[in-house]
Amino acid sequence: MMDGYSVDGRKLYMRIADEIRNLIELGKFRPGEKLPTLQSLADQFSCSRATIREALGALRGQGLVEIRHGDGTYVRTASVEMWMQPLDAAILLGTNQVVQLIELQTAILAGIAHAAAKRRATQDYSALSRALFELEASGRHSEHRIASELHFYAVLAECAQNQVLENTFRVLQEALRSSLRLLNPKRDLGLHTCRALYDAVQMERADVAREVVYAYGEELIRAVRPQKFRMD
Secondary structure (H helix, E strand, O other), X not given: OEOOEOOOOOEHHXXXXXXXXXXXXXXXXXXXXXXXXXXXXXXXXXXXHHHHHHHHHHHHHOOOEEEEOOOEEEEOOOOHHHHOOOOOHHHHOOHHHHHHHHHHHHHHHHHHHHHHHHOHHHOOOHHHHHHHHHHHHOOOOOHHHHHHHHHHHHHHHHHOOOHHHHHHHHHHHHHHHHHHHHOHHHHHHHHXXXXXXXXXXXXXXXXXXHHHHHHHHHHHHHHHOOOOOOOO
16 A cells, blocks of 8 residues: 555545444444554554544544544444434424424534634645545445545534534534435535535635535425425
8 A cells, every 4th residue: 555545546544444443343342442542553554643543533424433532532332323224313303393403404514614714724624625535435325425424524513623513513413414314316415515615615715615504404405395204
């Protein structure tokens, strides 16, 4: 491998993230357990600590691990959503409640996008660029596409440098994941939105970034309203 790529042509951190995920699913790292140190993982996978940080960031975006600053990285507590084929929580709600949930998600993401764009001049946003690349490389109709879109938003939340907004996004992340699963035909909308968000943030156009998110939310609501939510 060279220049951060593994032998199969993928970014090295993506391959390592997949390997750690497999270890979690096999029970080698159990829910609630602290992962080895960055250096131990770097030695195990023969890579740099920076690559391990990227891999753990990707896993956090997928909801599999929790990074506790000053303490370490822990496997998230097992849940039905993580370990079984999910029955999306949103399907249990009526259409009005789903719309309200999307409105809340949109408002939080809009605040994150606005703050991230305002801080562009003082921050290194290379991680956001990598997150967008990962999203563009993901398969169109796959769980990886959803995880990659969520990872982009998670990195954007870190760029916003607002702990309240970032924590709120973390709380809403699984609900947003459910929304994206329900909106499978509209999934390319997320990719186009992330591209537009990236451009607006890089150009420090905070108001444009915020409006991109609100336009996305409106499209999600249009897609939701015609659907019939029921239990078979």
